[in-house]
Amino acid sequence: MSASSAGTTTRPTAYNWCRSQSWTPSAVVRPAGVEELASVVQQAAARGGRVKPIGAGHSFSPVAATDDVQLDLGTLTGLTGIDRQAGRVRVRAGTRLSALGPLLGAHGLALANMGDIDRQTLGGAISTSTHGTGLGHTGYSGMVTGLEILTADGRLRRVDAAHEPELFEAARVSLGALGVVTEVELAVCESFLLRAEERAEPIDETVARFRERSRTADHHEFYWFPGSGVGLTKLNTRLPLGSGLDPLPPLRTKVMDGLLANGAYELMCRLGAAVPRTVPVLNGIACRGLDQRTYTDVSYNVFVADRSVRFTEMEYAMPLEHFEEAFAGLREICAGMFRDGRGVSFPVEVRTAAADDVWLSTAHGRDSVYIAVHRYHREDPTDYFREVEDLFVSLGGRPHWGKMNTRDAAWAAQAYPHHADWCAVRDAVDPQRVFTNAYVDRLFGS
Numbered sequence: 001m002s003a004s005s006a007g008t009t010t011r012p013t014a015y016n017w018c019r020s021q022s023w024t025p026s027a028v029v030r031p032a033g034v035e036e037l038a039s040v041v042q043q044a045a046a047r048g049g050r051v052k053p054i055g056a057g058h059s060f061s062p063v064a065a066t067d068d069v070q071l072d073l074g075t076l077t078g079l080t081g082i083d084r085q086a087g088r089v090r091v092r093a094g095t096r097l098s099a100l101g102p103l104l105g106a107h108g109l110a111l112a113n114m115g116d117i118d119r120q121t122l123g124g125a126i127s128t129s130t131h132g133t134g135l136g137h138t139g140y141s142g143m144v145t146g147l148e149i150l151t152a153d154g155r156l157r158r159v160d161a162a163h164e165p166e167l168f169e170a171a172r173v174s175l176g177a178l179g180v181v182t183e184v185e186l187a188v189c190e191s192f193l194l195r196a197e198e199r200a201e202p203i204d205e206t207v208a209r210f211r212e213r214s215r216t217a218d219h220h221e222f223y224w225f226p227g228s229g230v231g232l233t234k235l236n237t238r239l240p241l242g243s244g245l246d247p248l249p250p251l252r253t254k255v256m257d258g259l260l261a262n263g264a265y266e267l268m269c270r271l272g273a274a275v276p277r278t279v280p281v282l283n284g285i286a287c288r289g290l291d292q293r294t295y296t297d298v299s300y301n302v303f304v305a306d307r308s309v310r311f312t313e314m315e316y317a318m319p320l321e322h323f324e325e326a327f328a329g330l331r332e333i334c335a336g337m338f339r340d341g342r343g344v345s346f347p348v349e350v351r352t353a354a355a356d357d358v359w360l361s362t363a364h365g366r367d368s369v370y371i372a373v374h375r376y377h378r379e380d381p382t383d384y385f386r387e388v389e390d391l392f393v394s395l396g397g398r399p400h401w402g403k404m405n406t407r408d409a410a411w412a413a414q415a416y417p418h419h420a421d422w423c424a425v426r427d428a429v430d431p432q433r434v435f436t437n438a439y440v441d442r443l444f445g446s
């Protein structure tokens with residue numbers, strides 16, 4: 001989606017990362033700076049048009065889609081301020097998370113937690129409530145202590161808990177529907193290392209120990225290939241910087257992450273998509289290829305990985321206490337699909353996050369388990385995702401805003417205690433709906 005420098009281009013079709021969504025913006029504008037950005041927004045508002053920022057295009061849902069002006073914020077990058085004493089930094093919203101790790105590391109600082117990949121922009125990650133794993137940590141939006149946001153009237157507002165607190169709360173997760181976030185103030189911590197222990201074990205043991213491990217480990221997650229009896233667990237322990245590095249040798253990859261970035265696995269997925277009855281055998285082979293690893297590296301090298309085999313994804317956050325019921329129900333759904341010859345080749349991923357107070361955070365008000373289901377990008381995910389979504393919603397689940405879901409505004413109003421507050425802020429700062437799209441309208445009304 002990005003143009004190489006500031007300017008306007010017309011692009012016939014835009015796609016998200018896995019090409020499951022496509023849309024046709026009337027123009028893609030890459031403003032050189034905040035002044036030009038304000039003028040683009042004001043012009044669109046004056047003609048009754050629409051504007052939609054895009055980050056790295058890594059959402060599975062159509063959250064970044066528009067048929068009017070798409071704003072590429074690729075020029076708004078870099079660190080703009082560091083307050084070591086307060087443990088806070090200011091970062092331009094177009095900065096990729098991949099750049100942020102080394103940028104902070106140069107000052108002895110780090111993000112306390114990260115997700116699976118670092119291709120996203122900071123603005124995109126906070127807008128959809130992106131998260132990693134660990135019950136001692138929130139998602140990215142929970143780390144936000146202040147924001148600079150350009151609203152539909154062309155005003156650049158600096159908001160935090162003391163200045164326009166309602167806009168601040170609403171904009172910490174906004175689906176890009178309240179304005180353009182230009183800069184983010186984040187709480188950060190001292191640089192640290194992570195020791196990763198990855199291993200395969202019987203899935204029943206993984207499930208039985210999930211809650212206890214999630215409480216005792218700094219960061220715990222696991223993967224499960226539907227239909228298999230194997231749980232692939234990952235436990236990350238935080239260590240001080242001086243503890244000594246023991247990184248993976250260049251040709252050895254992380255257990256799961258190596259697989260998901262692997263050409264042979266892509267071929268297996270293709271075969272499974274073409275001949276579904278081969279999937280159980282292929283899943284067994286995929287599990288057998290995964291052995292044990294222990295390594296220690298700087299935090300951002302351990303948190304994130306490559307994902308080059310493309311897939312579609314749906315992920316729901318549920319109250320942690322529903323984990324066992326949710327996972328047992330998912331296993332039943334998968335077993336039924338295998339019985340019907342509709343095997344699922346891509347692994348399920350299970351993570352946690354601490355409760356936070358961000359209005360539209362998927363972990364708002366409750367410690368949460370996140371269960372993510374995937375399908376290889378050449379397979380139709382509809383049946384599988386629908387069955388799993390029904391189950392997860394029945395257990396109080398909330399979908400990741402950047403991943404597939406079929407929720408609507410009536411559902412969102414009862415699932416989020418601050419839904420009406422968020423809508424009131426939207427009415428105040430964007431009465432003309434300059435920043436909306438069909439997806440936002442579905443979830444928050446037009």
Ligand SMILES: Cc1cc2nc3c(=O)[nH]c(=O)nc-3n(C[C@H](O)[C@H](O)[C@H](O)COP(=O)(O)OP(=O)(O)OC[C@H]3O[C@@H](n4cnc5c(N)ncnc54)[C@H](O)[C@@H]3O)c2cc1C
Nearest residue numbers: 055056057058059115116121123124127130131176181402
């Ligand atoms: C391979 C892969 C792995 C992933 N792993 C994880 C994971 O581990 N954890 C997790 O929680 N999610 C994960 N995701 C989902 C991903 O983190 C989110 O969808 C995220 O929003 C993508 O960031 P982006 O920069 O690509 O944003 P985009 O998809 O481009 O945009 C997302 C939303 O942010 C808005 N937006 C972007 N920039 C701004 C701005 N400056 N101001 C206002 N609004 C803005 C857009 O309008 C849009 O509404 C993954 C996705 C992929 C494809």
